Amino acid sequence: MKNIQTYIAKHKERFLQELFELLKMPSISADLAYQPQLLQTAEAVAKSLLNAGCENIQLLETKGNPVVYADKIINPELPTVLVYGHYDVQPADPLELWDTPPFEPTLKKTKLHPDGAIFARGACDDKGQMFMHIKAIEILIATEQLPCNVKFMIEGEEEVGSPSLAPFIEEHTELFENDVILISDTGMISNQQPSITTGLRGLSYVEVELTGPNRDLHSGFYGGAVANPINILSQMISKLHDENNHITIPGFYDHAYVLSKEERREMNKAPFVQKDYNKALNIEEEWGEKTYSTLERSTVRPSLDVNGIWGGYIGEGAKTVLPSKAYAKISMRLVSGQDPDEMTHLFTDYFTSLAPKSVTVKITPHHGGKAYRTPLEAIGYQAAYKAYSETFANKPIPQPSGGSIPIVSLFNEVFKSHTILMGFGLNSDAIHAPNEHYGLFNFYKGIETIPYFYKHFTEIHTNHEK
Ligand code: BES
Ligand code: MN
Ligand code: MN
Numbered sequence: 001m002k003n004i005q006t007y008i009a010k011h012k013e014r015f016l017q018e019l020f021e022l023l024k025m026p027s028i029s030a031d032l033a034y035q036p037q038l039l040q041t042a043e044a045v046a047k048s049l050l051n052a053g054c055e056n057i058q059l060l061e062t063k064g065n066p067v068v069y070a071d072k073i074i075n076p077e078l079p080t081v082l083v084y085g086h087y088d089v090q091p092a093d094p095l096e097l098w099d100t101p102p103f104e105p106t107l108k109k110t111k112l113h114p115d116g117a118i119f120a121r122g123a124c125d126d127k128g129q130m131f132m133h134i135k136a137i138e139i140l141i142a143t144e145q146l147p148c149n150v151k152f153m154i155e156g157e158e159e160v161g162s163p164s165l166a167p168f169i170e171e172h173t174e175l176f177e178n179d180v181i182l183i184s185d186t187g188m189i190s191n192q193q194p195s196i197t198t199g200l201r202g203l204s205y206v207e208v209e210l211t212g213p214n215r216d217l218h219s220g221f222y223g224g225a226v227a228n229p230i231n232i233l234s235q236m237i238s239k240l241h242d243e244n245n246h247i248t249i250p251g252f253y254d255h256a257y258v259l260s261k262e263e264r265r266e267m268n269k270a271p272f273v274q275k276d277y278n279k280a281l282n283i284e285e286e287w288g289e290k291t292y293s294t295l296e297r298s299t300v301r302p303s304l305d306v307n308g309i310w311g312g313y314i315g316e317g318a319k320t321v322l323p324s325k326a327y328a329k330i331s332m333r334l335v336s337g338q339d340p341d342e343m344t345h346l347f348t349d350y351f352t353s354l355a356p357k358s359v360t361v362k363i364t365p366h367h368g369g370k371a372y373r374t375p376l377e378a379i380g381y382q383a384a385y386k387a388y389s390e391t392f393a394n395k396p397i398p399q400p401s402g403g404s405i406p407i408v409s410l411f412n413e414v415f416k417s418h419t420i421l422m423g424f425g426l427n428s429d430a431i432h433a434p435n436e437h438y439g440l441f442n443f444y445k446g447i448e449t450i451p452y453f454y455k456h457f458t459e460i461h462t463n464h465e466k
Pocket of ligand 1: 187405
């Protein structure tokens with residue numbers, strides 16, 4: 001393709017400044033107080049799509065935050081790429097752990113990002129990555145090289161499980177018809193070794209509440225004679241894994257996809273050094289389901305984790321109290337074949353059965369989603385492979401990821417097209433955490449690589465049709 005690098009070199013500074021403007025907006029979807037900022041961000045995204053040369057820009061209403069739509073239809077005979085991304089971000093707390101304020105984007109060099117990285121909430125997840133697509137389209141339109149049609153769906157509720165998106169898609173199926181879905185909202189192995197994300201885990205998330213006595217009690221008068229819901233909750237949680245760190249919920253693994261020997265061998269070829277992994281996390285020893293590698297445990301095997309646990313007295317000093325209630329938030333990462341609603345159900349039955357009569361259990365399900373796998377035979381995968389091969393020295397390798405993007409499996413069901421996950425983040429970019437950042441190399445490399453996806457996808461797709 002012509003002039004891609006030249007165009008980037010010429011407009012580099014502006015691209016960055018434009019992204020900074022988006023990053024300054026605290027579009028936190030988990031907190032209702034930020035509704036005005038979410039709307040403001042949606043409008044800013046719409047405006048940048050307009051400036052890039054897109055058409056039919058709209059803020060489409062949902063039950064929640066609006067979806068930004070834009071397209072550029074050059075010829076209905078040609079294939080259509082649907083770009084999905086999200087403009088909402090995770091809350092920034094704990095604020096005191098940020099070295100620079102989360103909504104004041106700052107450039108800093110790091111060991112893995114010697115050319116500098118943008119530090120801000122949403123820098124990598126997903127504003128920085130989503131914005132690469134807007135810039136890639138700007139380049140394709142400006143240099144008159146857009147080879148096919150493109151549509152954008154940029155939503156504002158991904159970080160809270162995309163609750164409004166399923167009904168929205170059912171309602172607007174025709175508008176979003178496409179031949180392939182392209183998402184940059186995942187990561188790659190390293191800046192030297194690109195990878196294409198070929199899997200996402202599903203998710204089932206529950207909150208549990210245990211109630212013991214009808215009020216907090218003096219732990220001297222009552223301790224030892226009345227069940228303490230925090231003690232009981234800990235015992236119940238400890239029963240969710242067995243001695244092999246296998247999840248004990250009956251039926252949990254029944255339909256879980258099991259990789260073939262060949263698939264296991266392939267995925268374990270990825271460069272991975274257990275010692276470095278442990279060192280980076282400051283742990284003596286890794287943990288996980290017996291007979292699986294760390295890579296497998298964290299991507300293609302289901303997992304169950306307590307994300308938060310609370311109850312009783314957590315203030316300063318010691319208060320002697322036997323609490324009335326105990327709580328925990330528990331997530332289950334799922335693999336292909338495991339239905340989130342069914343897993344929630346199995347969890348509920350089993351967890352309830354673990355409770356002694358001295359407490360009552362209340363379980364509230366939260367958002368969920370199914371797992372997704374991109375087949376390597378998909379022409380979108382092949383197009384992505386060729387795209388990375390043009391812009392990186394090393395060939396990309398397929399890598400399943402352990403994270404979730406809840407809407408992706410539904411895309412596949414509704415549109416019958418595959419999702420291609422061209423993520424350019426690094427695991428060390430601290431998404432969802434203090435000091436989230438995104439490498440300048442990654443930002444510009446993404447902008448450079450995406451146009452080649454359009455080119456190769458259109459070519460392969462057209463050849464297929466013949
Ligand atoms: N972009 C992430 C998902 C992700 C990141 C997948 C890196 C693979 C690699 C997304 O925004 C996210 O945070 N998803 C949540 C689920 C959601 C329901 C809150 C997750 O995976 O925890
Ligand atoms: Mn994301
Ligand atoms: Mn996220």
